[in-house]
Amino acid sequence: MSTRTRYHLAQFNLGTLRFPLGDPRMADFLSLVEPVNALADGTPGFVWRLVEEGEADATGMRPAGEDVIVNFSVWESAEALWDFVYRSGHLETMRRRREWFQRHVDAHLVLWWVPAGHIPSVGEALERLALLRADGPSPRAFTFTSSYTAEEAAGADAGAVSAGTLSAGTGPAAL
Amino acid sequence: MEDIDAIALLQDPVRRRLYEFVAAQGREVGRGEAAEAAGVARTLAAFHLDKLVDAGLLEAGSRRLTGRSGPGAGRPAKVYRRSAAERDVSLPARDYRTAAGLLAEAAETAGLDMELQDAARRRGRALRGQGASFDDLDQLADVLAGRGYEPVLDDDGAVLRMRNCPFHTVAEQFPPLVCGMNLALLEGLAEGSRVRVRMDPRPGWCCVAAAPSKNNEH
Numbered sequence: 477m478s479t480r481t482r483y484h485l486a487q488f489n490l491g492t493l494r495f496p497l498g499d500p501r502m503a504d505f506l507s508l509v510e511p512v513n514a515l516a517d518g519t520p521g522f523v524w525r526l527v528e529e530g531e532a533d534a535t536g537m538r539p540a541g542e543d544v545i546v547n548f549s550v551w552e553s554a555e556a557l558w559d560f561v562y563r564s565g566h567l568e569t570m571r572r573r574r575e576w577f578q579r580h581v582d583a584h585l586v587l588w589w590v591p592a593g594h595i596p597s598v599g600e601a602l603e604r605l606a607l608l609r610a611d612g613p614s615p616r617a618f619t620f621t622s623s624y625t626a627e628e629a630a631g632a633d634a635g636a637v638s639a640g641t642l643s644a645g646t647g648p649a650a651l
Numbered sequence: 652m653e654d655i656d657a658i659a660l661l662q663d664p665v666r667r668r669l670y671e672f673v674a675a676q677g678r679e680v681g682r683g684e685a686a687e688a689a690g691v692a693r694t695l696a697a698f699h700l701d702k703l704v705d706a707g708l709l710e711a712g713s714r715r716l717t718g719r720s721g722p723g724a725g726r727p728a729k730v731y732r733r734s735a736a737e738r739d740v741s742l743p744a745r746d747y748r749t750a751a752g753l754l755a756e757a758a759e760t761a762g763l764d765m766e767l768q769d770a771a772r773r774r775g776r777a778l779r780g781q782g783a784s785f786d787d788l789d790q791l792a793d794v795l796a797g798r799g800y801e802p803v804l805d806d807d808g809a810v811l812r813m814r815n816c817p818f819h820t821v822a823e824q825f826p827p828l829v830c831g832m833n834l835a836l837l838e839g840l841a842e843g844s845r846v847r848v849r850m851d852p853r854p855g856w857c858c859v860a861a862a863p864s865k866n867n868e869h
Contacts, residue, residue: 562826563854570827571764571834571850579762621824 483626484523484592485557488548488601489585490540492578497535497545505576508569509533515565516549521556524595525549539598548601550590554623557587583608586617589629654738657706665691666699670733673700673709675801677814677855679730681714700731710734737820748820755825764828768835775839785844791861794840800857811846813857822858830858837861 495501513533516522526534526548535545551557560566586605590596604617613622615632624632661667668689673680686696703709713727758767778794785791788811792802800813816822822829830852837848837859847864 559854562830563852563858565852567826567830567852567858568850571831573827574762574764 482592483589483629484594485551485554485587486549486590486596486601486604487551487557487585487587488546488605490544490546490580490605491573491576491584492541492580493543493545494576494578496543502576504572505569506535509535512566512569516560519556519560519564521552522560523550523552526598537598540602546598546601548596548598550596554587554620558620583619585619587619587623588617589624589626652706655740657708657738658740660702660706660708663699665689665695666703669696669699670703670708673703673731674733675814676732677803679712679714679732681728681730685731697729700729704731707734707736708738751818751821752824755821755828759825759828764831767828767832771832771835772839775836776842777839778836779840779842785841785846788846788861788863791841791844791846795837809862811861812851813859816857826858833857834859 493502497506510532513525516525526537526546528534528537534548537546538544540546549557551560561570583605586601586608588604607614608617608619611617613619613624615624615628618624661670669685672685672688682693682697682700685700686693689696691699700709701711704711709731710733712730712732714730758764785794788804788808792804792811795802795811795813799815799817801815802811802813804811816833818829818833822833830850834848834850841848841861845864846861848859848861850858851860852858
């Protein structure tokens, strides 16, 4: 099996709400959540997205702060994710992001490779984002403009294991 | 080959016709088809098409044009499409691409999406000129063609899409910022017209599409 099929790309991003979701100024955003999620689900290369138990989406989850909503998904390739984020109806929500979300000074989107079949946890995602914020882009936590291949990530993890610096939960058992 | 040498190759009228034909198709084009469009013999077309490939203006591939395969299908035909590489020459030398990238990076960091969209909408209005408007998609297409968008009407003539993004390099680096700017620019341009622009991105095309507006709009 090639690394392309053995690894999938996880993406996690934060959005700090300008107003509570119940505020009328967020109505346009809320009305786009369901169709955009449906679009993602039907996009070639889509693997998984975070959904709160018993809900249709993850907008009620607040793992990163009371006014911070999260978007968490897994894709077969960076190209599939890129085309969905920037070359589909999803771009419309991005274009209007400043109406609904505060600007982030720190990194707010992180990408990393996961073994195909592994569903990453929110804890893992927050850890990868912290890694990106602390050390800048690396094969273990990167962005669209500074991306790494699954091969580079596998190599970096192997190196980290031998150096004994890998934290629990992201170790070789997960890869 | 330097940009100026590659561009100078298009001085030859046959080469220029071939290049423009291939670019306008937005797909792979065979030698025979290109020769016919340029009104020259196939061997001459082949010679010039390969010159354009050498210059990096076109890319060549091979394809079985008949759709047959296996023994008896014949050799795959050589096909051409426009190269993704950008060529530009400015005299005296100017470097607006670096400036645009830096300004976009600063605007992205500062979260200036709305300010940029406001400026773009104003610019769009100014480009249209006072009192002017578009009665239909053909009129809008003429103006967009002049600005490098390469507009194409879809089969039933109901939607106008743009094959080229004039802001491609910065749009790839900062998509929401630059695509939002582009939409606002075209919204300003089409304001008060019987055509309406909207965001409708798809891979390989400009993020904006235009359609006739419904009667209750504007």
